[in-house]
Amino acid sequence: MSQPVSKPIILQVGPYPEWDQTPLDSAFEVKKYFEAQDQPGFLAEHGPTIRAIATRGELGADRAMIEACSALELISVYGVGFDAVDLDACRERGIRVTNTPDVLTQDVADLGVAMMLCQSRGMIGAERWVRDGSWASKGLYPLKRRVFGRKAGILGLGRIGFEVGKRLAGFGMDIAYTDIAAKEYAPGWTFLPDPLDLARHADFLFVTLAASAQTRHVVNGDLIACVGPEGMIINISRASNIDEEALITALQNGTLGAAALDVFEGEPALDPRFLDLDNVLLQPHHASGTIETRKAMGKLVRDNLSAHFAGQDLLTPVF
Template structure:
């Protein structure tokens, strides 16, 4: 029996490439120089798309594959997939939730600690001889006992909250409504009010049309010149222009960011700022999690073509 044709949108680690190639007839879209001609040639034979969260699958890509049945996303975010186009044609969509939740939460908390305690600058202080020449490193701000806000108390937001409790922080959250599992946390419906009472604001929302730029000027300025914004969700949840202006003018104290509009080509204004910690969208970047993500991508594809229920369906 012929192996199902799969359009692979971006590269995966070698440990995922090999089993994917063994199980399916894989067409490597990201290697094609003339992508339109490539799609014209292979599109009719494609039954599945294997993509990454930030790459997704556009309407044009979906329409270039008339026999497409499933889009399997390597990542929890699926906002880059044109869900409307998929729905119109009855195409299934899956993602890889849960397997990356704890690593993302770990990095978010680590970013808070690194930025609040100035650890990047402190290491440079040691390495460039400033410690010996200038003395003690400038004082930074504590984390324990302070106020944390979590915008979006889903899987990742809840895991962030669990970790923050270990620092005896006062935790509040915003979501579509109060959560029964949010024991010991204050519910604040309005994101501006949440920011106003927070020293640290974690953005852990899923991305959607409704959440686009939910962290805008009002939220950023409510967080204020002593506040820190930490984003481990999607770049579209934050108005980057407003964020950059607030960081440049001191209306926001600092930020720690793992995601950016147009990444990896982020706005060069970020590179000139000393009050922002920049990370290369690697919150799920551990060997263990990436192996689990790749396995789940393949397992969803295998389940679909075997006629079995999908493990983690979005559509």
């Protein structure tokens, strides 16, 4: 009598929605790291049998986790960002890495533009103005700033940055961008190779860069000052791209007009000083947070795992 084929054993770093968890549990033998009370002990016990890691972009996999999994072949990231994965440790051992690009691009761009509109037009405060009776007792809401016809800067014209630009074009905005080189697919937008020049141009500066050691704190005090007291910075990339200390200082003293942020260092335990600022819109890292996109992301994580264990080409390899 033949023995049943054993399922590949994978390490799941963080929880997924039920619509992803159920098929993941069905296809693989899943060791749930996030449920372990003693996580180092859990890794010591199960690490030698782990062949793949399923993680989320903000959770990643550090060197200690990778080294604990001596049979590791693949890390499949739920998210487009993979900066929280120790890529050097992976390269040293020939471990493959995948992510979930493209499927979340449109939703991230949507939220970035929505954040710009919401903050520029003061929509959070205006909603409170209605609810708390201020409209009836105090009259019209204080005037805010328009969006259409103003200047936008896009720092990083990759997939998401390009989709942001396409949306901004609908507002008749003067669009410029910075990247490592001019992009042929940018339809008449202005290429500015120096990020400082882009910041000087922009009423609204969108940060849409991939995160890396080279881009860490690229949005620093000098660049923030160039955006200026009438400008706004919108970050839908990674928190590490912005020097948060410089950003908070500029928001506090008015040398930057406003910010709209979906990502933070140490999230969800963000710097409490953000909570005291009325010129920043705070969002809970949910730019890809639609049912449609999250289902597509989860499927792509599983499809990459399945392709690997079937000896097929990975669908979306990082390397």
